[in-house]
Amino acid sequence: MLENPYITLFNHQKNNRFKVGNTTYKARLKKLKALRHAIEVTYKDKIRAALYNDFKKPELEVDLTEIYPVVSEIKFVSANLKSWMKRQKVETPMALLGASSWVTYEPKGVCLIISPWNFPFNLTFGPLVSAIAAGNAVVLKPSEMTPHSSKVMADIVADIFTEDEVALVEGAVATSKALLQLPFNHIFFTGSPAVGKIVMKAAAEHLASVTLELGGKSPTIIDKTANISKAARKIAWGKFLNNGQICVSPDYILIDETVKDAFISEIKAHLKTFYTAHAEQSSAYSRVVNEAHFDRLQGYIENAQQLNATIEVGGTLNKAERFIAPTVISNLPEEASLLQDEIFGPILPIKTYKTIAEAIAYINTKPKPLALYIYSKRKQNTNYIIKHTRAGTTAINNNVLQYSNHYLPFGGSNNSGIGKSHGFYGFEAFSNRRAVLKQHTKGATEFIFPPYTNIKQKIVDWTIKWF
Numbered sequence: 001m002l003e004n005p006y007i008t009l010f011n012h013q014k015n016n017r018f019k020v021g022n023t024t025y026k027a028r029l030k031k032l033k034a035l036r037h038a039i040e041v042t043y044k045d046k047i048r049a050a051l052y053n054d055f056k057k058p059e060l061e062v063d064l065t066e067i068y069p070v071v072s073e074i075k076f077v078s079a080n081l082k083s084w085m086k087r088q089k090v091e092t093p094m095a096l097l098g099a100s101s102w103v104t105y106e107p108k109g110v111c112l113i114i115s116p117w118n119f120p121f122n123l124t125f126g127p128l129v130s131a132i133a134a135g136n137a138v139v140l141k142p143s144e145m146t147p148h149s150s151k152v153m154a155d156i157v158a159d160i161f162t163e164d165e166v167a168l169v170e171g172a173v174a175t176s177k178a179l180l181q182l183p184f185n186h187i188f189f190t191g192s193p194a195v196g197k198i199v200m201k202a203a204a205e206h207l208a209s210v211t212l213e214l215g216g217k218s219p220t221i222i223d224k225t226a227n228i229s230k231a232a233r234k235i236a237w238g239k240f241l242n243n244g245q246i247c248v249s250p251d252y253i254l255i256d257e258t259v260k261d262a263f264i265s266e267i268k269a270h271l272k273t274f275y276t277a278h279a280e281q282s283s284a285y286s287r288v289v290n291e292a293h294f295d296r297l298q299g300y301i302e303n304a305q306q307l308n309a310t311i312e313v314g315g316t317l318n319k320a321e322r323f324i325a326p327t328v329i330s331n332l333p334e335e336a337s338l339l340q341d342e343i344f345g346p347i348l349p350i351k352t353y354k355t356i357a358e359a360i361a362y363i364n365t366k367p368k369p370l371a372l373y374i375y376s377k378r379k380q381n382t383n384y385i386i387k388h389t390r391a392g393t394t395a396i397n398n399n400v401l402q403y404s405n406h407y408l409p410f411g412g413s414n415n416s417g418i419g420k421s422h423g424f425y426g427f428e429a430f431s432n433r434r435a436v437l438k439q440h441t442k443g444a445t446e447f448i449f450p451p452y453t454n455i456k457q458k459i460v461d462w463t464i465k466w467f
């Protein structure tokens, strides 16, 4: 059998894990500062160019959704790491009299981060910030679908880290599979639920812990009390940003049937303002990442047309440019692929409901989403929807932005993910909460040692009753 091509790299990191893990918070912040400088200054133009070459991502969107999230994560970690790394004293019950207890966050060890293509920098370096903060050695495996971005990330990593602390491996599925055979202590995977299952199975071989940041269909409910124009504007932004290739973009709309027409005319108007009537010429509009995804999305539109759905906005395509106009489609039957698959592209299906209970029942027929959005002016309705659905994250009267609050845990639930990231939750994902009990004086537990006498039985009876 051939030797795993990454075993030497893995062993280098494994041999170095205590050195990396026993660093002070200052040493970790120094590494993060170097990463920040590389992203914000040295490589900024290269990052922008790489993303333009990968899928024509506009500069401002690169700054806002790739550079800013990583830089702000570094700032947040820098402000808090000292306190996160401190041991946390906890209570010790009376039955353990004479002891004290605390929790200490120790690094998991050698970690693997596998990332997707849709926000290559954000979703590779974001988790890296948490992994470094927690004191781990890390192997990064970004997506093969955004090769320009992967190359720049490889250069940044080689520039500021030694291979035995952080290394980046470029490659596709075979590379990912080879890495997954190695006994990493933690695997942080961002990608589709289907590949998430492959990752979790591989992790089980070594009982590696996992954080799975997955996707799925994120519903958006708009009730009849909502401010329709504001909702349409925010959804036009959240859905068509990054060409709809966002794990938390509104996948489909569930709208009260009495306000559907108003919503469609509002979103039409906002899309025109954002991208003009000819989005193909707009410098604010990105492209589909590759031909395979273009074909998949084209298939969704054709399937909708065959099923006599109504194309309310857009529907035009240019394969050579991998361009799909911002598209809104209504009157879809349930079997339409747009209502079955995660869309991950610039197509927004709209489905109407008569009662909120009907909308909730529909959502609950599907796996738990990564995000569920609610547009409503009635607190009673928002509370009711939250109580009767399950989701990884929710925004009320907005979308996507819940991702950007470091104080909130980010992640899904079951099919949309396992574990959380960002801020303290990211630090926690890459740490083991080690429980420590220290015995100071003889203590009450001396009484439980054999031989078992009647008096000891009485003490146990008393303990069960009172402590």
Ligand code: NAD
Pocket (backbone or CB within 6 Å): 114, 115, 116, 117, 118, 119, 123, 141, 142, 143, 144, 171, 172, 173, 176, 177, 190, 191, 192, 193, 195, 196, 198, 212, 213, 214, 215, 216, 246, 247, 248, 342, 344, 370, 411, 412, 417
């Ligand atoms: P993907 O699952 O196809 O690929 C992700 C990574 O896994 C890539 O690095 C790829 O090389 C690797 N990979 C692919 N197939 C593999 C296999 N068979 N074995 C081992 N590794 C394999 O996902 P994608 O197309 O890059 O991204 C889109 C998906 O990611 C969507 O489902 C989206 O919702 C999800 N996503 C989730 C989040 C989140 O934070 N929850 C963020 C972005 C994207």
